[in-house]
Amino acid sequence: MTLVRFSNVSKSYGSVRAVDDLSLEVSSGEFTTILGPSGSGKTTMLSLIAGIATPTSGRIQLGERDITHVPAAQRNIGLVFQSYALFPHMNIFDNVAFPLRIRKIGGAELERRVAEALRLVRLAEYGRRKPHQLSGGQQQRVALARAIVFKPDILLLDEPLAALDRKLREEVRTEIRELQRGLGITTIMVTHDQEEALSMSDRVVLLSGGKVEQIGSPDEMYHRPMTRFAAGFLGTANFLEGKLNGTGDIVDANGQRFPCYKPAGWASGEVCGVLRPEDIRTDGAEGFVSGTVRDVVFLGEIVRYGVDLDDGRRVHANISGARGRHSEGSKVWLSWDPARVWLLPDTKPQGEPL
Amino acid sequence: MSDASLAARGAAADAAAPRRRIRWDLILLIAPLAIATAVIFDIPLLNTAYWAVTDETGALSGQYFREFAESAAYMRIIWRTLLISLEVTVITMLLGYPLAYWATRLTMRPRMIVLGLVVMTFWVSILVRTYAWIVILGNGGLVNRGLQWTGLTSKPVQFLYNEFGIVVGMTNVLLPFLVLPLFAAMIRVDQRLLQVAETLGASRFRIFWQIFFPLTVPTLAASAILVFILSLGFYITPAVLGGGRVPLIANMMDLLINRFARWEIAAVVSIVLMVITLSLYAVYQRLRERYQ
Ligand SMILES: Nc1ncnc2c1ncn2[C@@H]1O[C@H](COP(=O)(O)OP(=O)(O)OP(=O)(O)O)[C@@H](O)[C@H]1O
Ligand SMILES: [Mg+2]
Numbered sequence: 206m207t208l209v210r211f212s213n214v215s216k217s218y219g220s221v222r223a224v225d226d227l228s229l230e231v232s233s234g235e236f237t238t239i240l241g242p243s244g245s246g247k248t249t250m251l252s253l254i255a256g257i258a259t260p261t262s263g264r265i266q267l268g269e270r271d272i273t274h275v276p277a278a279q280r281n282i283g284l285v286f287q288s289y290a291l292f293p294h295m296n297i298f299d300n301v302a303f304p305l306r307i308r309k310i311g312g313a314e315l316e317r318r319v320a321e322a323l324r325l326v327r328l329a330e331y332g333r334r335k336p337h338q339l340s341g342g343q344q345q346r347v348a349l350a351r352a353i354v355f356k357p358d359i360l361l362l363d364e365p366l367a368a369l370d371r372k373l374r375e376e377v378r379t380e381i382r383e384l385q386r387g388l389g390i391t392t393i394m395v396t397h398d399q400e401e402a403l404s405m406s407d408r409v410v411l412l413s414g415g416k417v418e419q420i421g422s423p424d425e426m427y428h429r430p431m432t433r434f435a436a437g438f439l440g441t442a443n444f445l446e447g448k449l450n451g452t453g454d455i456v457d458a459n460g461q462r463f464p465c466y467k468p469a470g471w472a473s474g475e476v477c478g479v480l481r482p483e484d485i486r487t488d489g490a491e492g493f494v495s496g497t498v499r500d501v502v503f504l505g506e507i508v509r510y511g512v513d514l515d516d517g518r519r520v521h522a523n524i525s526g527a528r529g530r531h532s533e534g535s536k537v538w539l540s541w542d543p544a545r546v547w548l549l550p551d552t553k554p555q556g557e558p559l
Numbered sequence: 560m561s562d563a564s565l566a567a568r569g570a571a572a573d574a575a576a577p578r579r580r581i582r583w584d585l586i587l588l589i590a591p592l593a594i595a596t597a598v599i600f601d602i603p604l605l606n607t608a609y610w611a612v613t614d615e616t617g618a619l620s621g622q623y624f625r626e627f628a629e630s631a632a633y634m635r636i637i638w639r640t641l642l643i644s645l646e647v648t649v650i651t652m653l654l655g656y657p658l659a660y661w662a663t664r665l666t667m668r669p670r671m672i673v674l675g676l677v678v679m680t681f682w683v684s685i686l687v688r689t690y691a692w693i694v695i696l697g698n699g700g701l702v703n704r705g706l707q708w709t710g711l712t713s714k715p716v717q718f719l720y721n722e723f724g725i726v727v728g729m730t731n732v733l734l735p736f737l738v739l740p741l742f743a744a745m746i747r748v749d750q751r752l753l754q755v756a757e758t759l760g761a762s763r764f765r766i767f768w769q770i771f772f773p774l775t776v777p778t779l780a781a782s783a784i785l786v787f788i789l790s791l792g793f794y795i796t797p798a799v800l801g802g803g804r805v806p807l808i809a810n811m812m813d814l815l816i817n818r819f820a821r822w823e824i825a826a827v828v829s830i831v832l833m834v835i836t837l838s839l840y841a842v843y844q845r846l847r848e849r850y851q
Contacts (some may be wrong), residue, residue: 257754277757284758290751294773303769304759354762 207268208233208391209254209359214263216417223249225415226263231393231408236385238402239395240438241412247395249411251361254393255284267358283352287364289344291336297347298332304355319429322354323347325384342373349381353388360385362394366401378405399439400515404425411435432551438480443485443520445478445546449554453543459516464493465546474554482509484545485522487531492538496520498531512537623823633811633828640807641835643722643797647729654730655737656779662738663745677735685732689799692728693719694796709713720802728796733789737782744778745771777846784843788789788836808832816838 209231214225222245231237239247252258253265256277263272272280291300301319310318323329326346328470336344345365352360365381366374382405385392402409403423411418411426411434419426419435430436433444445465447457454469455478465478486492487510499519500511507523508530514520522539531537614620627633662673680688695701696718703715718724748771756766794809801807806814808828815825 255754255758257758278760278762280758283761284755286751286755288751289748290749290755292752292756292770303756303761307760307762307765351759530664557774 207231207457209393210266211253211262212266214253214260215267216246216258217261222252222415225259227415227417229392229417229420233391234389235407236353236394236405237408237410238406239393239410239412240399240402241397242438243397244341245412246415247285247397247412248363248413249396250441251284251363254359254539255282255361256280257284259493263481264481275522279298281357282359282361283354283355283357284361285345285348285352285363286366287367288552289336289348291344291347291351293336295335296332296333297328297336297339300336300347301332301354304351308355318534319352324389325353326350326380331369333448341368342377345377346380349384353390358391360390360392362392362475364395364397366396366398403439409439411438413438429547430479430549433477433549436547436549441521443480443482445480447476448523449473449476449548455546457516457518459496461514461516461518461558462472463546464543465548466544468548471548472554475552477549477552478546479549480541481548482521482523483507484541487512487522487524487537489538489540493542495536495538497537498533498537501531501533510537512539514539577772582715606825607829610823611830621826627827627831633824636806636811637808637828637831639722639805640791643729643807645786646726646732648783648787648791650726650730651733651737652779652783654784655734655741656775658734659738659741659745662742672850674739677738680731680735685795686799688732689728689796692724692731692800696724696727719800720804722801722805723798725797725805725807728800729793730792732793733786733794736789737779738785740782741775742776744775748774777849781843781846782848784839788839788843791836793830 207230209229211227211229214224214227215222217453222519227246227250238248241247249258253260256272256275258356260273263273264271267280268283283514292295293304298319301322302315305315305318319332323332326349326352328343328346331339331347336347339347347369349362349365362381366377367386369377375438378401381394383394393406394401403426406423408420409423409426413434418438419430419431426435426439430439430442436442436444445455445457445463447455447461447463449465449467449471450456450473451467453465455463455465457463463478463480494514496512496514498510499513500509502509502511504523507525510522510524510531512522520539585719595695611623612619612621614622658673658677662670665673693700697703698715698717698719702718703712706712718727752770752774753766756770761769793807794810794813797805797807797810801810803810812825812828815821815828
């Protein structure tokens with residue numbers, strides 16, 4: 206069931222089009238992440254859903270209800286800002302109780318629901334404290350408790366993990382995900398961290414310049430990107446540019462051949478293939494192309510090699526650490542499964558299929 | 560012992576040495592200022608205190624305090640001063656808070672104009688501003704002429720030479736001391752707090768009273784105390800706009816010293832005033848520290 210629907214929504218600030226003619230649907234119960242570089246309109250999109258900003262044009266629906274011009278206070282949407290925005294003059298209990306008191310909930314019911322929400326974020330003992338007496342991660346969780354305590358229809362999270370250190374980030378990440386699954390609440394999270402987007406969401410919306418670049422499951426987004434931008438933004442990508450020939454090779458300007466798997470219905474012509482670093486093997490005595498190792502980056506679980514091909518092109522290959530190491534300057538042969546090369550659909554040549 | 564720990568000890572000794580050495584250069588640099596401060600500020604103050612607690616022979620005595628406490632006249636003036644200061648403070652708050660709030664709501668250019676007008680009053684002599692009120696509120700002043708022209712009154716209304724005139728004049732002088740800090744505090748309130756409150760379902764009324772107002776109350780209280788303290792020492796405004804009929808503490812001191820040469824009673828009054836002021840100042844500092 207569609208819960209949020211954007212129909213041709215634009216939002217301009219002066220001459221800046223923060224959100225540009227955007228159409229989008231978010232299904233009920235899903236965890237959606239909005240991913241994109243800085244300034245791509247992610248926060249603006251959340252603000253439009255929350256009602257903090259009104260669109261310059263277009264229509265926003267919540268279920269069957271048109272909420273384009275409904276004030277934020279009447280939308281029943283829980284929002285967590287990147288800065289948490291806890292009320293500094295209230296203690297944790299009162300912060301979480303705030304939306305309930307507005308809804309005329311009091312007495313034992315209030316106590317029970319606040320306690321329940323604080324327990325969910327594992328802060329049951331902290332009700333009497335003031336926000337400044339909590340750590341960043343704890344404040345983050347209070348903001349989360351405050352956003353879910355009134356049972357909103359949607360939960361909106363604006364880069365909720367950005368201010369946390371790596372360890373805490375992974376912890377809260379799992380926590381948010383479990384909380385979302387447990388409550389079954391439709392959640393839209395903004396992030397500019399591709400790892401966060403891939404690991405947490407059912408669906409990823411990739412924004413660029415206020416427009417949707419691609420929407421899909423994390424798996425789709427990673428393995429079947431539609432554009433160069435999408436391929437480069439989610440993970441690292443090697444771009445193989447050249448002419449697609451009839452036998453399933455990409456032949457670049459220097460005549461170097463990169464084997465791929467020619468999809469049915471593709472014509473010959475200039476294309477761009479995407480090859481992920483982890484799909485490249487460097488341990489063969491033979492291979493498709495040869496090159497020299499120029500850069501060795503030890504990343505723990507894997508080692509990333511920067512290999513300069515004989516024609517000067519730089520290719521990245523990730524090799525699991527256990528499989529032996531090449532040193533800088535050594536010659537290697539690169540090979541891969543041709544089926545792992547993904548041809549970007551937006552480079553599909555026009556013309557007669559081969 | 561390893562080299563490293565030896566080096567560490569050496570460094571520790573180096574660090575400790577300058578602390579034990581007496582810095583004569585520093586003392587010499589500070590001394591003139593310290594002595595000047597003592598001579599200019601502390602000695603007169605101690606002298607005043609000395610006058611207040613001794614009799615003619617120089618023996619310790621509470622006689623002037625007793626005389627002060629038993630005199631209805633002194634007490635009445637002190638009460639009146641406290642009361643007028645309180646009125647001025649309350650009126651300043653009632654006018655200043657909305658004014659500061661309104662300024663935060665304006666766009667950049669109008670806001671600069673409003674704040675500029677408020678700041679400008681600092682540049683005009685307090686004497687000029689006080690006399691300006693005579694032009695406005697006097698019997699032949701703008702307001703009275705306006706009232707008579709519209710036929711609301713037939714005789715001029717007595718605005719000046721009473722408490723009303725003093726309160727108007729003092730409020731005018733003191734308003735910037737409240738408006739400027741309040742404006743600064745209001746502009747600092749995180750807009751996202753207000754937005755998040757809105758998404759949580761709060762009405763504008765509730766957002767103002769439960770979020771915005773409590774966040775600005777510490778500054779409001781601190782500025783109000785400052786205004787109150789400043790009111791206690793006003794001299795020119797009550798002298799001019801009160802026409803000598805409504806003396807406040809400062810005017811009374813003037814009379815005691817320049818007319819009656821009662822230095823000892825004046826000393827007692829100063830001490831009382833100072834105690835009140837310092838206690839309030841302590842509260843003011845406490846509020847400022849807590850919330851800034
Ligand atoms: N209140 C505003 N006034 C003017 N311009 C704005 C405003 N809010 C956003 N913009 C502009 O709109 C564009 C999108 O901003 P937005 O905050 O949505 O980006 P974002 O994707 O959230 O970026 P980030 O990852 O840095 O948070 C930017 O170019 C920004 O400068
Ligand atoms: Mg943002």
